[in-house]
Amino acid sequence: MIAIVQRVKSGxxxxxxxxxxxxxxxxxxxxxxxADDTPSDIAWMASKLATLRIFPSGDKYxxxxxxxxxxxxxxxxxxxxxxxxxxxxxxxxxxxxxxxAARPLFECLLKALQAQGVTVATGVFGAHMNVEINxxxxxxxxxxxxxxxxx
Numbered sequence: 001m002i003a004i005v006q007r008v009k010s011g012x013x014x015x016x017x018x019x020x021x022x023x024x025x026x027x028x029x030x031x032x033x034x035a036d037d038t039p040s041d042i043a044w045m046a047s048k049l050a051t052l053r054i055f056p057s058g059d060k061y062x063x064x065x066x067x068x069x070x071x072x073x074x075x076x077x078x079x080x081x082x083x084x085x086x087x088x089x090x091x092x093x094x095x096x097x098x099x100x101a102a103r104p105l106f107e108c109l110l111k112a113l114q115a116q117g118v119t120v121a122t123g124v125f126g127a128h129m130n131v132e133i134n135x136x137x138x139x140x141x142x143x144x145x146x147x148x149x150x151x
Contacts, residue, residue, distance in 0.1 A: 001041045001109075002081050002146075004030040007054050007139035011074040012132045013123040020129075021121030026071030027054075028133045031109065032082035033102035034095055034146075041145035042105055046112035048143055049073060072119035076131055077106050099126055 011028035013021045029049060034041075050067060057063035066073060079102065083091035097105070103125055113120045123129040 001034060001037050001045045001105075001144070002032050003045060003049070003143045004078075004081055005049065005052065005054070005141045005143055006133055007136045008074075009134045009136045010132075011134065013074060013076060013121075014130045014132075015124045015127045020123050021074055023072035023074045023119070023121050025055075025069060025136075026066050026073055026119075028074045028076065028131070028135075030076050030078040030081050030131075031106065032077075032079050033097040033105045034082050035097045035101070037097060037105055037145065039105070039108065042108045042112060044145045045143065046109055046116065050113060050116040050118050052141070052143075054139055054141065067117055072121060073113060074121050074123075074131075075110060075113070076123045076129065077102070077125045 006028045008023070008028050009025060011023050012019055051065050053065050054062050055064040055069045079093060079096040080091070082096035083093050084095050085091050106125060110120055110122060
């Protein structure tokens with residue numbers, strides 16, 4: 001699993017001009033399930049997102065996690081994040097899991113974050129979404145569960 005994580009002042013997703021999820025201070029996470037992801041990838045990502053210290057405290061720029069600031073996560077399924085872009089000019093989406101395989105894993109990620117006490121809002125899986133991101137910093141990180149497998 002791979003995720004683009006942005007520290008935000010706010011984030012909102014709309015589908016067909018209806019707001020389906022929004023957060024104030026917290027994170028917007030654009031997450032893609034790889035075809036070879038397993039429940040352990042989901043567990044690693046949920047733990048990492050819930051405990052990633054990217055929020056300021058006093059003079060420390062990266063000291064607190066999303067729970068410590070009582071923030072939320074806007075979790076967006078975004079299969080294009082898994083695209084292979086190393087060769088050619090057209091991204092290959094073959095590394096991404098099929099929608100049928102990705103949906104249950106994405107839902108597991110949502111539940112795992114909620115189980116850790118994180119407030120989570122979402123878009124609509126598989127829908128065309130408009131995502132508004134008010135990035136704070138800008139602060140942006142890429143998390144990849146495959147790196148967690150090596151640890």
